[in-house]
Amino acid sequence: MIPAPIEHWHQIVRSRDLAALERLLADDVVFISPVVHTPQPGKAITTKYLQAALQVLNNETFTYLNEWYGADSAVLEFQSTVDGIVINGIDMIGWDDAGRINRFKVMVRPLKAMNKLHEHMGRMLAAG
Numbered sequence: 001m002i003p004a005p006i007e008h009w010h011q012i013v014r015s016r017d018l019a020a021l022e023r024l025l026a027d028d029v030v031f032i033s034p035v036v037h038t039p040q041p042g043k044a045i046t047t048k049y050l051q052a053a054l055q056v057l058n059n060e061t062f063t064y065l066n067e068w069y070g071a072d073s074a075v076l077e078f079q080s081t082v083d084g085i086v087i088n089g090i091d092m093i094g095w096d097d098a099g100r101i102n103r104f105k106v107m108v109r110p111l112k113a114m115n116k117l118h119e120h121m122g123r124m125l126a127a128g
Contacts, residue, residue, distance in 0.1 A: 002067075002069070003069055003095075004025065004099050005095040005099050005100070005101055006067070006069070006074050006076070006093065007073075007091070008020070008099075009024065009076075009093065009101070010022050010064075012024065012054075013054065013058060013062075015056050018047070020050060020109065021047060021050060021051070022043065022092050024100060024101055025043045025044065025046055025047065025096070025100060025101050026043070026082075026100035026101060027043050028041070028042070028043075028102060028104040028105070029041075029042065029046045029047070029048070029085075029100075029101055029102050029103070029104065030102070030103055030107070031045060031046040031104050031105075032103075032104070032105035033106060034089070034107055034108040034114060034117070035108050035114065035117070035118045037062060040067075044065055044072055045091050046104060048125060049121075050104070051124070052124035052125050053106070053121065053122050055068055055124055056090075056117065056120040056121055056124060057078070057080040057082065057087065057117070058080070058113070059082070060078060061079070061080050061081040062078065062079070062080040063080075063083075064076050064077065064078050065077045065078065065079055067096060072094055072095055072096075073092070073093065073094040073095070073103070074089045074092075074093050075090050075091070075092050075093075075104060076090060076093065077089070077090050078090070078091065079103070082113075082116050082117070082120060083116060083120075085112055085113050085116045086113065087108060087113040087116065087117055088109050088110075088113065089106060089107055089108035089109065089113075090106070090107050091104065091105070091106055092104070092105040092106075092107070093105075
């Protein structure tokens with residue numbers, strides 16, 4: 001059975017509904033990026049990163065390959081192709097007692113995929 005926060009996350013990935021994303025994130029959420037070496041605390045910055053990721057990665061090739069669930073966390077393995085580069089990674093998602101995401105860590109491989117993601121995400125974040 002898919003935990004409710006992850007089902008909500010999948011709905012947001014499908015719909016790109018930013019209002020739903022803001023409702024799903026806890027105010028004290030922490031985002032851990034594969035390219036920024038310090039955790040990014042807060043709903044505003046996490047929303048920016050996830051919104052940019054939804055635009056960069058969530059194309060016609062994006063798919064979740066595997067998922068593993070714990071009591072208050074999950075690991076979702078994904079794959080997407082951007083500019084001909086296959087990006088493989090995981091989303092490590094945790095949630096609080098209210099079912100709101102309070103931790104979101106992304107890990108990506110291989111290095112050329114990380115560099116491609118950094119390039120595109122940097123442009124999206126700079127554009128606002």
